[in-house]
Amino acid sequence: MNVYPGSILTSSKLWYKSAGSIWHGPNVSPDTKHLLTTGIGSATSTVVPGTGILCDYLLFYPLVDMDSTDLQEFDNPISLPRYADGAGVKAMLVTTSDIGATPSILNISYTNQAGVSGRTLSVPVYLCSNATGSQIAHSGTTDKNFGPFLPLADGDYGIRSVQSLQLSDATGGGWAALVLVFPLATLQINNNACFSEKCFVRDSPSLPQITDEAFLNYIFFTGAAMASGAIIVGYHEFVWG
């Protein structure tokens, strides 16, 4: 399922009614909703070890051309639907199709949490050659790979919007989406066919807030060569008051 359909390079909102969101119940305002417990498991041995980060996906810029060195300018008719000032909001470039083999360096120009525009990444960020679809293209184990989130400029701790993206080299093909997310919780999966569970009062006390209309889903760090078609199942309990 492609959760990143939209107008080319144009900010597109994600919310709890977008396709692909994990349902967490209706809006509860003026109460606040929080993540209480989580469990994740899989019968596939190559899913483990792995780390899942539950995120509130906020918006995305689709159809980033991974075969172009042009300055790809983004249009921002939609602003952040949640966490409006951008504090804590992170960015990741997600491939929506396989990209080419040519190494390339990524940079973006963004507006930070204080509303200052023209901010750029603090270091050269290299993409993974031949990254397959749905990979965070700048994550990996080679030099200048950084993941899961793009390293922001000094002093910045969030992104309010992104104005442009540019690659140093055309990779040879493929497309991606630049996605803005707010990380909420992290869960480790250690054993296949056995649920990993966490209580956010007793285990990692934090009770992450699930904002009304949040689009919830996971990014996943693979510690092994996870087989295609692996099924990961899980549950969440939410509480509000």
Next chain:
Amino acid sequence: MGFSSHDDWINKVTSGNLFRQDWNKQTTAVGAYTAGRWYDMSQTLGYPIQNIWGELVKYGDFYGSATGWTLGAGWAYGTNNVTHTAGGGATAISQTIPIVNGRTYRTVFTSSGLAGAGNFRLKLGGTAGTDRNTASTFTESIVAGASGLIEIDSDDGRTVTIDDVSVIEPLAFTPYNDSSIGAMYHGGNVTPLTKHLQNAGIVSATATAVPGVWVLVDILGCYPRIDMNSAVAQTLNNGLTLPRYADGKGVRAFLTATTALGAVAHNISISYTNTIPTAGRTMPVVVAGTSSATAGQIDHSGVGANNYGPFLPLAAGDQGIVSVESFTNSLATGAGNLAALVLCKDLAYIPVTTASVLTERDFLNQLGSLPRVYDGAYLSWLFFAGAALAASSNIYGYIDFSWG
């Protein structure tokens, strides 16, 4: 303040008194770490960005943009540099930096791409350095004026490209806070409430990243540009003082190589003031540095005789360091060899045991301590390598902070 009960904690956290920070670091591409040594991870790439000890200029390398600089008319960003074009006016680029009026700083900048006629110069706090009109790298000591600005200004008729701007006060205690270069944002000031470490997690896919120990420290400041090519006692300047933990209790020191050091066995010694305060305190043992230490290594750590790490041992009965008055290296290690003596307060220790397996700490229920994170804390990591951590290894982590 803090939390009076579990219920109080729930009330505070669910009211929004929680901030999560995700960070990532990549080890140096120069070479693998050595098992048994400690490393200063603030000097590695990633987010937070790489710290250069004592550096006061942000984005002096203009990587990706002229972020942090104000460009006067006639100046424009190029490609990882800025250029003044002749005819654009006698104007400057500028940045506000934490310099102190009357103090002497080492300034550096590089010029290239010259055309036209006229001079350009670096100004510090309004005090002009030497006029320049050639392509070179210029190093000059300047006594700062009162403006709080670093500027590079150019005559109208000069075209010049500027890069690699640096201002450091060598051998002087340079305080660090959460607006210093490479700081990790942890939620902002919360006074009169108190902020605490809540949870932390670290993972790496690199097999040689484990086993290891990560230590979160609050960096209080440093004495930069310690000359490791000198066997003469170096007097350290303490015109500025500890920004936190002012009484020095729990404050420790480590010497981190900021360049690779030569293949010379050497011992190091310091004279410091303890928490009483009593000056002239010295270490109770011989402390050996590491021959051929790599940049980023804590020089005195390792598995050799008289190695101690991550912190320098204190004299008997001492509870911490208020200031350090001098540093001595027993033998010069080589031309251009430099280090920084760093003062810090350790907050939390996180052992990592298995590659690709997230190690987590809960500082409320698991290891109940809720280490306090003071307003302005400059948080950074030290890493104990239990194995020969490969070059360009990636590490990801997160930290939750709560306050009440």
